Amino acid sequence: MNALQQRYGEEIERVLSKYPADQKRSAVMPLLYIAQREHGYVTREQLDQIAEILAISATDVASIVGFYTLYHDEPGGKYRIQVCDDLPCALRGADEFLNGLCQRLHVKPGETTPDGLVTVEAVMCLAACHRAPMFQVQSQERISYYEDQTVDNAMQLVESWRQVNGK
Amino acid sequence: MNEILLRHREINNLDQLPIYRQNKGFETFKRAVTGMKPEEVTEIVKASGLRGRGGAGFPTGIKWSFMDKNNWPHYVVTNADESEPGTFKDREIMESNPFQFLEGVMLCAYAVGANAAYIYLRGEFWDLAAELDKHIEYLEREGLLGDKLFGSEYGLRLYTHLGAGAYICGEETALLESLEGKLGQPRLRPPFPPSFGLYGKPTVVNNVETLANVPLIVERGAAWYRGFGTEKSPGTKVFSLSGNVEKPGNYELPLGTTFRELIFTHGGGIPTGRKVKAIMPAGASSSLIVADDKALDTPMDYESVPSVGAQLGSASIIVIDDSVSMDWLINKTVHFFQHESCGKCTPCREGTYWMRHLTERIHQGGANWNDVILLNEVATNIKGKCLCALGDFATEAVTSSIARFKGDFEGKTQAAPVKMEAKVSS
Amino acid sequence: MAEAIAPKTEQKLVTLTIDDRTVSVAPGTWVVDAAKQAGIDIPVFCYHPKMEPVGMCRMCLVEIGRPMVDRATGQPALNEDGTPKIQFGAKLETGCTIPVSEGLVVRGYTDKVKEERDQVLEFLLTSHPLDCPICDKGGECPLQNLTMHFGPGESRYIYDEKIRLDKHVPLGELIFLDRERCIQCARCTRFQTEVVDDPVIGFSERGRALEIVTFSEPGFDSYWSGNTTDICPVGALTTADFRFEARPWELKPVASICTHCPVNCNTTLNTRREAKAGGRQVVKRVMPRQNEWVNEIWICDKGRFAYHYTESSNRIVQPLLRKGGQLTPVGWDEALAAVADKVKKAGGKLVTVAGGRLSNEDYFNIKKLSEKAIGPALLYSQMAGGDLVAQVGLGAGSNLGDLGAGSAILVIASDLEEEAPLWWLRVRQAAERGATLIVANPRRTKLDRSAKYALRYDYGQEAAVLHAMLDSFSPKRPDHPESLRKLLRDDALKAAAQELSQVESLVVFYGSEGTDLAASQALANAAANLLIATGHVGKPNNGLVAIWDKGNAQGAWDLGLRPSENLAAQMEEAAVLYIVGADPASDDPALAAAVDGAQFVVVQELALTKTAQAADVVLPAQAFTEREGSYTSGERRVQRFYPAVPAIEGMRADFAITAQIATALGLNLEQRIGSLAFLQLAAANEAYKDLDFGKLAEVTEQWPIIGRADVYYGGTTYDNTQGLGVKLSSEADRGQSPVLSFAPLQEPAAKDGLVAVPVSRLYDRGNTILPSKLLSARLEAPQVILNPEDAESLGLEMGKPAKMTLNGVTSTVTVHIDNSLPKDAALIPRSLGLAISGPTPVKVAA
Ligand SMILES: Cc1cc2nc3c(=O)[nH]c(=O)nc-3n(C[C@H](O)[C@H](O)[C@H](O)COP(=O)(O)O)c2cc1C
Ligand code: SF4
Numbered sequence A: 001m002n003a004l005q006q007r008y009g010e011e012i013e014r015v016l017s018k019y020p021a022d023q024k025r026s027a028v029m030p031l032l033y034i035a036q037r038e039h040g041y042v043t044r045e046q047l048d049q050i051a052e053i054l055a056i057s058a059t060d061v062a063s064i065v066g067f068y069t070l071y072h073d074e075p076g077g078k079y080r081i082q083v084c085d086d087l088p089c090a091l092r093g094a095d096e097f098l099n100g101l102c103q104r105l106h107v108k109p110g111e112t113t114p115d116g117l118v119t120v121e122a123v124m125c126l127a128a129c130h131r132a133p134m135f136q137v138q139s140q141e142r143i144s145y146y147e148d149q150t151v152d153n154a155m156q157l158v159e160s161w162r163q164v165n166g167k
Numbered sequence B: 001m002n003e004i005l006l007r008h009r010e011i012n013n014l015d016q017l018p019i020y021r022q023n024k025g026f027e028t029f030k031r032a033v034t035g036m037k038p039e040e041v042t043e044i045v046k047a048s049g050l051r052g053r054g055g056a057g058f059p060t061g062i063k064w065s066f067m068d069k070n071n072w073p074h075y076v077v078t079n080a081d082e083s084e085p086g087t088f089k090d091r092e093i094m095e096s097n098p099f100q101f102l103e104g105v106m107l108c109a110y111a112v113g114a115n116a117a118y119i120y121l122r123g124e125f126w127d128l129a130a131e132l133d134k135h136i137e138y139l140e141r142e143g144l145l146g147d148k149l150f151g152s153e154y155g156l157r158l159y160t161h162l163g164a165g166a167y168i169c170g171e172e173t174a175l176l177e178s179l180e181g182k183l184g185q186p187r188l189r190p191p192f193p194p195s196f197g198l199y200g201k202p203t204v205v206n207n208v209e210t211l212a213n214v215p216l217i218v219e220r221g222a223a224w225y226r227g228f229g230t231e232k233s234p235g236t237k238v239f240s241l242s243g244n245v246e247k248p249g250n251y252e253l254p255l256g257t258t259f260r261e262l263i264f265t266h267g268g269g270i271p272t273g274r275k276v277k278a279i280m281p282a283g284a285s286s287s288l289i290v291a292d293d294k295a296l297d298t299p300m301d302y303e304s305v306p307s308v309g310a311q312l313g314s315a316s317i318i319v320i321d322d323s324v325s326m327d328w329l330i331n332k333t334v335h336f337f338q339h340e341s342c343g344k345c346t347p348c349r350e351g352t353y354w355m356r357h358l359t360e361r362i363h364q365g366g367a368n369w370n371d372v373i374l375l376n377e378v379a380t381n382i383k384g385k386c387l388c389a390l391g392d393f394a395t396e397a398v399t400s401s402i403a404r405f406k407g408d409f410e411g412k413t414q415a416a417p418v419k420m421e422a423k424v425s426s
Numbered sequence C: 001m002a003e004a005i006a007p008k009t010e011q012k013l014v015t016l017t018i019d020d021r022t023v024s025v026a027p028g029t030w031v032v033d034a035a036k037q038a039g040i041d042i043p044v045f046c047y048h049p050k051m052e053p054v055g056m057c058r059m060c061l062v063e064i065g066r067p068m069v070d071r072a073t074g075q076p077a078l079n080e081d082g083t084p085k086i087q088f089g090a091k092l093e094t095g096c097t098i099p100v101s102e103g104l105v106v107r108g109y110t111d112k113v114k115e116e117r118d119q120v121l122e123f124l125l126t127s128h129p130l131d132c133p134i135c136d137k138g139g140e141c142p143l144q145n146l147t148m149h150f151g152p153g154e155s156r157y158i159y160d161e162k163i164r165l166d167k168h169v170p171l172g173e174l175i176f177l178d179r180e181r182c183i184q185c186a187r188c189t190r191f192q193t194e195v196v197d198d199p200v201i202g203f204s205e206r207g208r209a210l211e212i213v214t215f216s217e218p219g220f221d222s223y224w225s226g227n228t229t230d231i232c233p234v235g236a237l238t239t240a241d242f243r244f245e246a247r248p249w250e251l252k253p254v255a256s257i258c259t260h261c262p263v264n265c266n267t268t269l270n271t272r273r274e275a276k277a278g279g280r281q282v283v284k285r286v287m288p289r290q291n292e293w294v295n296e297i298w299i300c301d302k303g304r305f306a307y308h309y310t311e312s313s314n315r316i317v318q319p320l321l322r323k324g325g326q327l328t329p330v331g332w333d334e335a336l337a338a339v340a341d342k343v344k345k346a347g348g349k350l351v352t353v354a355g356g357r358l359s360n361e362d363y364f365n366i367k368k369l370s371e372k373a374i375g376p377a378l379l380y381s382q383m384a385g386g387d388l389v390a391q392v393g394l395g396a397g398s399n400l401g402d403l404g405a406g407s408a409i410l411v412i413a414s415d416l417e418e419e420a421p422l423w424w425l426r427v428r429q430a431a432e433r434g435a436t437l438i439v440a441n442p443r444r445t446k447l448d449r450s451a452k453y454a455l456r457y458d459y460g461q462e463a464a465v466l467h468a469m470l471d472s473f474s475p476k477r478p479d480h481p482e483s484l485r486k487l488l489r490d491d492a493l494k495a496a497a498q499e500l501s502q503v504e505s506l507v508v509f510y511g512s513e514g515t516d517l518a519a520s521q522a523l524a525n526a527a528a529n530l531l532i533a534t535g536h537v538g539k540p541n542n543g544l545v546a547i548w549d550k551g552n553a554q555g556a557w558d559l560g561l562r563p564s565e566n567l568a569a570q571m572e573e574a575a576v577l578y579i580v581g582a583d584p585a586s587d588d589p590a591l592a593a594a595v596d597g598a599q600f601v602v603v604q605e606l607a608l609t610k611t612a613q614a615a616d617v618v619l620p621a622q623a624f625t626e627r628e629g630s631y632t633s634g635e636r637r638v639q640r641f642y643p644a645v646p647a648i649e650g651m652r653a654d655f656a657i658t659a660q661i662a663t664a665l666g667l668n669l670e671q672r673i674g675s676l677a678f679l680q681l682a683a684a685n686e687a688y689k690d691l692d693f694g695k696l697a698e699v700t701e702q703w704p705i706i707g708r709a710d711v712y713y714g715g716t717t718y719d720n721t722q723g724l725g726v727k728l729s730s731e732a733d734r735g736q737s738p739v740l741s742f743a744p745l746q747e748p749a750a751k752d753g754l755v756a757v758p759v760s761r762l763y764d765r766g767n768t769i770l771p772s773k774l775l776s777a778r779l780e781a782p783q784v785i786l787n788p789e790d791a792e793s794l795g796l797e798m799g800k801p802a803k804m805t806l807n808g809v810t811s812t813v814t815v816h817i818d819n820s821l822p823k824d825a826a827l828i829p830r831s832l833g834l835a836i837s838g839p840t841p842v843k844v845a846a
């Protein structure tokens, strides 16, 4: 029973039950999401814990973290604002939106605000091209969409976070 | 419009199970499980001429009939990775018409004798996956999913599985690898999924939209379905319209509808004062079509689009107006593919990286004409050398725009344009 | 005399054309391999003949044409001239992923192919550094070679845009990664996963950022890591051992044998004159040498990295004679005269103790000397059964590589990867080819992962397990102890027994986990009985293999040496105790006392061991790298090793020294060259009859063909030009039908408390591995391994120190916990400085 199992035992069992008993490895992605809830990124210890649960090597788990963009191996902002600036969104002002937002937050894409609250990232198409400018917010808990955005409502959202986090 | 896939726009609250059932929801599934042989379901789908909506356009019923009967268990995997830039149809179907989609998955599973079906959603569809999980629980409570359905011997379970941000996982074998907990890198083919798929077992991989067609096809018959669309491309299609148009969005129209009708009649045309310059019919993977009258009057179906030098693919229509310069555009698309290359094949891994440097330099104005020629050659050298289609996809916009919108690049390069070399394919 | 070449050609062949050459190959062969067999080299990077193809690098692109069939008739379509119509695809295809088919036409060198090959190479080079002059792979680098052949003239890639990456990433202390040089062919990661089941390196990131990483503790934690540097087609992976040490072309290759374990892997010693070593020729690296009947193209990291003991600083360079209590350097004549004098007077009390690492020639002379002196010739070992292996061992013509469906392998009382790594690999592969693998051991071992049956028993029951198997399908014998009856009720055991009784071929490997000499004898007997009773003797790919603790123990047995049940006593009583290549004083206080007790002690050694320090005369012996000789592997394959470096002035070969001592008794033994000594032993031993060094040096073409010409295909493993050796026949082969002999089974002694149980580890602290500094961080620390409950009840924790009292000696050890271990067993790895020769009561406390 490692730390992850102690904390999320039932949920992990539920995840494992989705896949054939001899194919536990399939659960590596869901388990990484669970692990990421703890700190917003996957720690070295968690790699070992997941490896132990699935009876694969820590290196196998780390490979998965490295390959997929929604897993992080180092801390970022509590909220990651991931703005789509891919072609279709860019045709509808995504680049301007991204720049505007970065200016208001005094960061460059990829950077985190000094209070550690927000990281702004430019990402690839999010299947919301008709509602550009748009972004998704990846928090420790979940990922959710914000579409047909202006820099102003984006900033309001950031404000509301500042409120709840007392920043 | 909205005859089949976007019915929710006509029928309020279709995303609620009782309403869906009032509209004959799951009667077809029940009838199939209690009264039809699996092969019969496959036959109807075959007869309907339904073709895959994920991009390749492969006949769905035929794919189902390829499942290896000597190797069990069988699996169904729904491709809900929807990551092609410009594509956002599967998302609306799953959000607003979820039960029709799920019934489609269930009918497919019954047809190929699968007792488990996985729905692989791109990681960004987190909220959507949570919703689907609720729907699936609901169906289990209602006895529409589970063991011994309707007193038959047949049982079925549905599971969602979230990806985590990798376009390549939309490629069906990479998707299977990913679902197995490995790097999302495509497999060698053959063997194809119907003989060697998930966990090495026979597997049908179908796109969300493809399967969402199935319930009504089985309910109303192949002939009814063939009433829409063209001889070779029957049925309706959800066209994701994006880019420089007044009313971007999803439009369900019969296959064979012209670009003009979609863009101008439904899409509200181009923003005032501008003119349509080019069209990418298959998202970022697409060649750029010069938007002349011939092109605008071309029917959007699998056979006709190639006649104007592109593919229909996932029918993600990106409209580009005359305010856009192609050096900027391909810098975007190349950036995308360079970011998404899984890195398995040398030409794709190295070539997209190389192209990225060139398009950046050209776009920044720091390049000369030889860089454009080189870019065109690098793209040409990637073509046809890769394991999966991503490598080729990365080159379509590049080579077609250099060939068809040469001027945009001449304007961007320092040295005076010399005669462009051969290789360039128009 | 060497066996016929693999690839297997039983099935009917497929005929195809490659570059106008007609080739017939086995169905299922990949196009690139077919070409190779036809002598045509299609360049590959990701493909490796020992692994499944992945078609990643795209280097092997070829034109492929397939015979057309006439839609109407279904018959092959023909041209006017009657030749079949061939259709060529629009795209080139990867030759490494296309299986041959009848009538296929392959074009590997058309302009189109060359052009596209250039393009792939150009892509590879865009991000590859141009540092060949300082690259360790320089001179044996596929990429470098191919670039010469095809590569684009000048680079069209802007140098400043070249990706810059770390060049010296240590993947642990043994292997370094140069990220700029890596071409993402995944050979290394696939080798670790597919071939050796250690997925401890992998890819991280994707696209151009794809990089090799390891997250194991320690980094790249695998006994096989060195092999990845052989198959890496560029200089991305290099060994810390060889890095920057020398340039491949400065090295002289010499054929040799790995002496660490009974597999006897074929190696090539690369030597070079070294200023550091006063201009002497020294071994710079150990490389695998292909022998598809033994080690294929692999060696383990112990074989690769633990070779320094032969040149370790404390080698003795001159005979030593005890004068006034002091060991004093003297000349050979004086030393030998002193020995001769005592030997003459020994009268039946010359006791010879020889280690398991000497050559056959050495053993032959030792045996002859002992016979003449009417004294015992003892093998310093706690394992028995070498005589049984000679009777019913693997039949002539055997090749573990042939085992697959229809055969079964039983491995008992062994942690095979720890004791004989290459056998572990080949047994695992046999299981993957469909052989039924039965692993019987009291605890989980890595081989279990490949086993169909993993049987557990209590330490002490190993022989009983095999008796139970035998009894489960042959008439019961009444005198069963209760422990045996219990085993007989085990369904898995019965099922396993059923299967092995019915297969075409059966190989039984027995090790020494938990056994002392007596138990080993009982185990070997039981194993032989099982084989005889099921008719699995006297034919190829059947028989008994002992997993010896030393590299040439089987040779020692073949030549008449035997272990002793009461070694200490026998040593103590000796008038002259003659110890050759063994260090009992270090292993066990009781034996140290015995050495002191003996009247006159002669020690023949490389280094001044504890035993040598206690001797009256010390005679400096040559290391195997300095002389020629032969070894007999556990499979009973006799193989040669060649002199790699010049002998150091003052040292002599063991067989020569023994012969010189023998002259004291008027016995005339060969003392000049090994090949002549071998002729004498061959003449005197049935199984070795007609053999000579010439026969041992014979070779045949092997598959895969891994010539040095195209290193990109097989890797930098050396091809075998100096001998595949000869597989000996067993007595059963020679028609002497063996007889069942049942040693009565005793009930294991009723347990009271913990029993210390000896097990073997690859990275122990033996004299042959300690001097190799590179491995020191990986050597096992003195430890005890317990099952969780025992540890719990003793208040012991994983990784924490504990006091252990064994045979009256108390020492501090680290506690390890293994939940697959039976209760009351305390595992003690051998050769970690803790004296243990067999199960012994032990006390462990916090
Ligand atoms: C690079 C690449 C990306 C793809 N992305 C998707 C995708 O996001 N969704 C999808 O349904 N099919 C995608 N496909 C197509 C799938 O490989 C596969 O053809 C499809 O899921 C089959 O389902 P269908 O027959 O219903 O279209 C992609 C293919 C490639 C080569
Ligand atoms: S073409 Fe690109 S994305 Fe596709 S498998 Fe090869 S490297 Fe991966």
Ligand code: FES
Residues within 6 Å of the ligand: C043, C044, C045, C046, C047, C054, C055, C056, C057, C058, C059, C060, C061, C094, C095, C096, C097
């Ligand atoms: S693709 Fe065939 S060798 Fe790499």
